[in-house]
Amino acid sequence: MLAETISEARRQSEICNACRYCEGYCSVFPSMHGHRSFSDGDITHLANLCHNCRGCYYACQYTAPHEFDINLPRALAEVQVASWKGFAWPSGFAALFDRSGVTISAALALSIAFLFWLATLVRPESGNGFYAYMSHGLMLAVFIPAFLAPLISLGISLRRYWRSAGGELTWRGIAASLRSAGRMSNLSGGHGEGCNFEDEDRFSNARRWFHQAALYGFILCFASTCSGTLLHYGFGFEAPYSIFSLPKILGVPGGVLLCAGTLGLAYLKTKADRNLGAVRLWGGEMAFILLLFSVSFSGLALYAATGTTAVSWLLPLHLGFVLAFFLTAPYSKMAHGFYRLAALLREAESRARASQA
Amino acid sequence: MSKIRSPKKVDVVVVGGGNAALCAAISARENGADVLVLEAAPKPFRGGNSRHTRNFRCMHAEPLGTLRECYGEEEFFDDLLNVTGGKTDRELAALAIRTSEECYDWMFAHGVRFQPALSGTLSLSRTNAFFLGGGKALLNAYYRTAAAIGVRFIYESPVLHLELDGGRVAFVDAEIDGEFERFAPRAVVAASGGFQSDLEWLAEAWGPAARNFLIRGTPYNRGVVLRDLLDQGVESVGDPTQCHAVAIDGRSPKFDGGIVTRLDCVPFSIAVNKLGRRFYDEGEDIWPKRYAIWGRLVAAQPDQVANAIIDAKSIDLFMPSAYPPVQAETIGELARKLGLSPDSLAATVAEFNSSCRPGAFHSSEPDGLSTEGLPLAKSNWARPISRPPFYGYELRPGVTFTYLGLRVDRNARTQANDGPVENLWAAGEIMAGSILGKGYLAGFGMTIGTVFGRIAGREAAEHAR
Numbered sequence: 001m002l003a004e005t006i007s008e009a010r011r012q013s014e015i016c017n018a019c020r021y022c023e024g025y026c027s028v029f030p031s032m033h034g035h036r037s038f039s040d041g042d043i044t045h046l047a048n049l050c051h052n053c054r055g056c057y058y059a060c061q062y063t064a065p066h067e068f069d070i071n072l073p074r075a076l077a078e079v080q081v082a083s084w085k086g087f088a089w090p091s092g093f094a095a096l097f098d099r100s101g102v103t104i105s106a107a108l109a110l111s112i113a114f115l116f117w118l119a120t121l122v123r124p125e126s127g128n129g130f131y132a133y134m135s136h137g138l139m140l141a142v143f144i145p146a147f148l149a150p151l152i153s154l155g156i157s158l159r160r161y162w163r164s165a166g167g168e169l170t171w172r173g174i175a176a177s178l179r180s181a182g183r184m185s186n187l188s189g190g191h192g193e194g195c196n197f198e199d200e201d202r203f204s205n206a207r208r209w210f211h212q213a214a215l216y217g218f219i220l221c222f223a224s225t226c227s228g229t230l231l232h233y234g235f236g237f238e239a240p241y242s243i244f245s246l247p248k249i250l251g252v253p254g255g256v257l258l259c260a261g262t263l264g265l266a267y268l269k270t271k272a273d274r275n276l277g278a279v280r281l282w283g284g285e286m287a288f289i290l291l292l293f294s295v296s297f298s299g300l301a302l303y304a305a306t307g308t309t310a311v312s313w314l315l316p317l318h319l320g321f322v323l324a325f326f327l328t329a330p331y332s333k334m335a336h337g338f339y340r341l342a343a344l345l346r347e348a349e350s351r352a353r354a355s356q357a
Numbered sequence: 358m359s360k361i362r363s364p365k366k367v368d369v370v371v372v373g374g375g376n377a378a379l380c381a382a383i384s385a386r387e388n389g390a391d392v393l394v395l396e397a398a399p400k401p402f403r404g405g406n407s408r409h410t411r412n413f414r415c416m417h418a419e420p421l422g423t424l425r426e427c428y429g430e431e432e433f434f435d436d437l438l439n440v441t442g443g444k445t446d447r448e449l450a451a452l453a454i455r456t457s458e459e460c461y462d463w464m465f466a467h468g469v470r471f472q473p474a475l476s477g478t479l480s481l482s483r484t485n486a487f488f489l490g491g492g493k494a495l496l497n498a499y500y501r502t503a504a505a506i507g508v509r510f511i512y513e514s515p516v517l518h519l520e521l522d523g524g525r526v527a528f529v530d531a532e533i534d535g536e537f538e539r540f541a542p543r544a545v546v547a548a549s550g551g552f553q554s555d556l557e558w559l560a561e562a563w564g565p566a567a568r569n570f571l572i573r574g575t576p577y578n579r580g581v582v583l584r585d586l587l588d589q590g591v592e593s594v595g596d597p598t599q600c601h602a603v604a605i606d607g608r609s610p611k612f613d614g615g616i617v618t619r620l621d622c623v624p625f626s627i628a629v630n631k632l633g634r635r636f637y638d639e640g641e642d643i644w645p646k647r648y649a650i651w652g653r654l655v656a657a658q659p660d661q662v663a664n665a666i667i668d669a670k671s672i673d674l675f676m677p678s679a680y681p682p683v684q685a686e687t688i689g690e691l692a693r694k695l696g697l698s699p700d701s702l703a704a705t706v707a708e709f710n711s712s713c714r715p716g717a718f719h720s721s722e723p724d725g726l727s728t729e730g731l732p733l734a735k736s737n738w739a740r741p742i743s744r745p746p747f748y749g750y751e752l753r754p755g756v757t758f759t760y761l762g763l764r765v766d767r768n769a770r771t772q773a774n775d776g777p778v779e780n781l782w783a784a785g786e787i788m789a790g791s792i793l794g795k796g797y798l799a800g801f802g803m804t805i806g807t808v809f810g811r812i813a814g815r816e817a818a819e820h821a822r
Contacts, residue, residue, distance in 0.1 A: 018617035018679040021411050021491030024472030033476045036677050058497060059490030061408040062617075065401055067610055068679075190489060191470045201497040 002082040006043050009075040013038050013046065015068055022056040024190040027180075027347055028076070029056070034354070045165055047079035048343035051186040053195030054276050055203075077278040084335050087164070089156040096331035100284030104291055107328045112320030118142070119316045129240035129306065130315045136238075139319070146326045153330040158338050167346030176348035181341055184208050184215075198271035207268050214261025214292065215337075220254025221296065240306055252303065258296035262289050281333075288333040295321045364541035367393045368821035369814075370529050371546045372516045372582055374398065375405030376492070376803055377785025378548035379499035380810025381817070382508045383467060385546070388818035392508045393540070395531050397515035397549070398577045402613075403496065405550045406574035406758065406786065406802075409615035410492035411475070412485040413803035416458045423471045424461075425483045430454055433484075437798055444794025446594075452767055453792055453801075456808040461486060464807065468498030477676045480645065485800040492803075514538075516582055519545060521589045525779035543780065544817035547771070548810060550786040551759035552580020553600055554612060559756065562598035569661040571605060573755040576612040583787055586763060591781070592772040595760035595790025601797050602652025607662060607751030608680050617679035620750050623651060624738050625674050625720070626665035627709050628752065630658040633692070633701030635709070639665075640737035643723060644675075649797055656754040663752040664695050666706070669744040674720045682748035691747045710741035758802070762790035769813040780820055782813035 013032055016022070023029045028050050035042055054073050062068035081097055088094040096103045124135040167173075180186065187195050187208040194205035227246040231237040241247045266289045274282050298318035305311050329335070369385045371378045374396025386392045396403050416433050417424050433454045437445055465471070470489040474482035481487075488495045504510070511533060520528040529540040552558050554576045559567035587593055609618035624644050628651075630636050637654050641647055655663045672682070685691035688706050689699035712728035723737045763771050763783045770777045771788075785806040792805055 014677065014681070015617050015679045017677050018619070019491070019615075020475045020477065021488075021494075021616070023475050024489045030476070036673060055490060055494075059494035061491065061493045061613075061615055063401070066613060068617075190472065193470075201494075202501060 002079075002086055005075070005078040005082045006040050009043050009047065009072075009079045010038050012070050012072050012075050013043065015062060015070060016056075016072060019062075022059055025055040025059075026051065026053060026186045026190065027344070028072075030351075031347055041165055043079055044083045044161075045343055045346060047076040047083060048161075048339045049186075049347055050076040050080070051184075051195075051340070052077055052277055053187050053189065053197070053207075054272075055189050055196050057276055058196045058201035071276065073276045074278070077276075077281075080336075080339070081278050081281055083161070084157070084339060087157045087160040088331065088335075089153055089160065093331055096328075097284070097335075098280060100281070100328065100332045101287040102284075104284065104287040104324065104328050104332060108291065108320065108324040111323035111327065112317060115142075115316035115320045115323065116313075119312075128238065130302070130311055131239065133312050133315050134319075136232075142319075142323065143326075146323055150326050150329040154335065154338055157330065157335070158342060161339060162342055162346075165342070165346055167342070168349050169345070170349050170352075172352055173345045173349035176352070177341055177344035180344050180348065181215075184212055187211065198268045200273075206264065210261045210264030210268065212261070213257045214265060217254045217257030217259070217261050217296065218292070220250045221258060221299070222254075224248070224251030224254055248303070252300070255296045255300040255303075259293060259300065262293035262296065265289050266293065285333045288328075291321065291325055291328075291332075295325055364528055364539040367391055367540055367542050369393070369544045369546065369817045370395060370540050370542040371548060371814075372519075372529065373405060373547070373549035373785070373787075374403045374510070374512075375548065375550060375785060375806065376407035376410070376495065376499070377787075377806035377810035377813075378405075378546070379496065379503055380807050381546040381548055381782070381784050381814035383499065383503050383506070384811045384814030385544075385818040385821075386503065386506050386508045386814075388815050390544075390818035390821045392503075393542075394503070394508060394510045395514045395516050395529070396510060396512050398512065398575065400512045402575065402577065403500070403512060404493060404575075405578060407492045407496055407806070409574055409613075410488070410495075410800075410803050411616065412481065412487040412800045413460070413464075413807060414457065414484055414798060414800035415461055415486050415804065416454050417461070418458070421458070421461055422465070422486060423473050423482075424486055428484050433457075436484075437792075437801070440796035440798045441794050442796070446791045448767060449765070450792045453805050453808045456811075457804045460804070460807045460811075463811070464495075467502045469495050470498070481799060515577075516549065518585050519547070519582065519589075519781070521586075521591070521773075521778070524773065524776070526781050543821035545781050546810075546813045546817050547582055547586065547763065547781065547783045547787055548785045548806075548813070549582045550575075550578035550580075551762065552583055553578055553756045553759045555579040558584075559600065559759075562600075563656070566656060566661050569753070570602065570656065571607075571609050571614065571618075571753050571755045572612045573603075573605065573609075573614055573618065573757050574612070578786070580759070583762065586771070586781075590773050591778060592764040593761060594764040594788070595762050595794060597761040599761075599795070600759045601649065601757045602656060602754045603648050603757065604651035604655045604663070604752040605755035606678050606680050607753040609753070609755065614679075614755070618755060619676070620665065620678050620752065621648070621675035622665050622667055622671070622750060623648070623752075625671035625740075626667045626750075627705065627735070627742060628663050628665050629697070629702065629705055630663050631660055631697065633697045633705050635705060635733055636663070638734055638736055640723075640727070640735040640739060642737075643721075645799075651752070652754040652756070655752050661754055664697065665750045665752055666691070666702070666742055667748050668742045669746055669748075670740060672748055678750070680750075682750050684746050684748055686745045686747070688742070688747055691749050695749045695751065706742050709735070709739075710743060713739050713741045757797070758786055758789075760790040760794065762786070762788045764788070765791060765809070768816050769809045770816065780817075782817050784809040784813040 062070040085094040193203040368390040472489040514533045518530040605618040692699040692702040712731045716726045
């Protein structure tokens, strides 16, 4: 499977390398044009570097029905997911990537059911806010392993990727890759007018801005949770927190951004041509986006419902979404963020080295 | 095709859908005309040979966008005289060159984006502005711009005939969805390219060998409109027997292979024909100055085929092509894989190798490292073909464009019977022979198309008022 997808991507890359018209769109082409031939590792690196902006596809004079049948965004997307399956640890679950829509739905149903069951089974005798419905200790008992296990899984998978790619970890590489991801500069189209996604060859920054909203929203939500943990253990302040507290100042805008970003991405995804990505994964990617939306929306709803009895069902619902998100993270679209950052890092470092030489 | 419906009235019909056609359509629409574009190709292949272009040559007095330093009118003109050997209409050439500078901003304003010269093309970074994404991206931008301002398009609508009557075009006849459609436009812009994909027409000038030529560009440039107009007495320009042909990878598709079929390995090779014999000095000059003669050199060989043979020393010295080379550990094995006689190739290589002499090799400039004592010398880059693995690339002639076209005046208006055709303008490859009478200057075809497309569109719209 991996060998086939790689050899197809290699066939296409050799044609691209003889043309080079797309050099200005993104990082993939300058990286590609430094080679004369492509090892499996080179192709895997290009695949994880590709942001699927599709500029090259619409600009290409060799797309079908031309006999060269170039569709680089798709070829690289196929290699990308095949590579994630190859690096995934524990590898027994790797096949879940192919069915992540089903996986996410199943995980979701089970997580929500589990948390409702937990909530009714062990109702605390006392507690404020949502701790009246589920004790702090119980939440930790569920979420510490549910948080750490996927993190360990992703960490080991990523290390396997990094070793095979043969990159070098440097501060300037880290800085450059974070800058690139932070600006999502590979979705700028090289001219700042964005990518070709929702309306064939029209350039638009919509996907870039929605992705930024989702990314920064996610980071803010994560920071909100961290700040809550810190307040709880470091300062003895327990939830519920006021609107002027750190968890809310970070969490509310974060939740709103994540909601808007994921909704926007889901909408754009329905408009875009499915044949320019890994076709089988479309459902899984969509499920992942909607899951992230559900996490953020139910979180905001939970906050809005403070003091009402709706908390009794919103809390296990929200926690169910969160749990499903964590559990599926190593085998869902969530993996792309980590691999992408690693590929950007490797690319930034190798470019810095090349420009010094 | 049976019944003739009543002709459809329209201000301006543009025949063709490439760069010149779109520049004309946009320009005519912006000058107030109602514009219909008739493109013979289906949408995925729209745009003629412009799909395969990557830059345009642009005069500039100071750094302009991605263009470095300056490229003045005189230098530009000298470059043109150099490649054409003076076969150019000086007035039209000067107009194209002078107007090229303002085209940069016009193109940008109409959606074209530029990028720095591509890796491997730095020699053009001062003279040529590269389209981000190449020619198809440029066309996409023009089609979007044109659609947004109300230009109408019909794909798969080959124009078969322009009915000339009393010194003007009365009707334009096209085939649309298998039906015969007749248009009665006030003005017409012919921007339908050359005839290089009509192999029978090429064979008229070149003999049967032309049927073995590969066509680097669109299969839709069959010269139907060109021939139709010439048959009705519209004046021609350019040598009807000539086409621009380069040596390309012999495994390329018959049509539409474009840029990726290019092979730059000849100067570092020995090039042999199917008999295993060398036939021309491979190292005569640097490749950009020689690649254009190799099309006809190969065309003159038996079966219009040759093979470039290099060894491991040279494999990294040129841009990769779309096809990996044929590779072997011995010359004999390579010959067998290429379908050549092992004995005769081995003899040719041995004779060549024994004529090489020591000296400094420089890949990027004539290094004077020539053979000694060979009847057919290799003047530069002559190093023995000795270090395995050995590589071979099959070469065939690849036709880029033809020179025969329509004569136009400085307003891009066509001529017949010593006067202008009242309502017929021409732009792009169909009239480029006026300026490029011989040879080729990288990116100049797109300059001519843009300059005269804009003029033709404007003039046609003025006339249609």
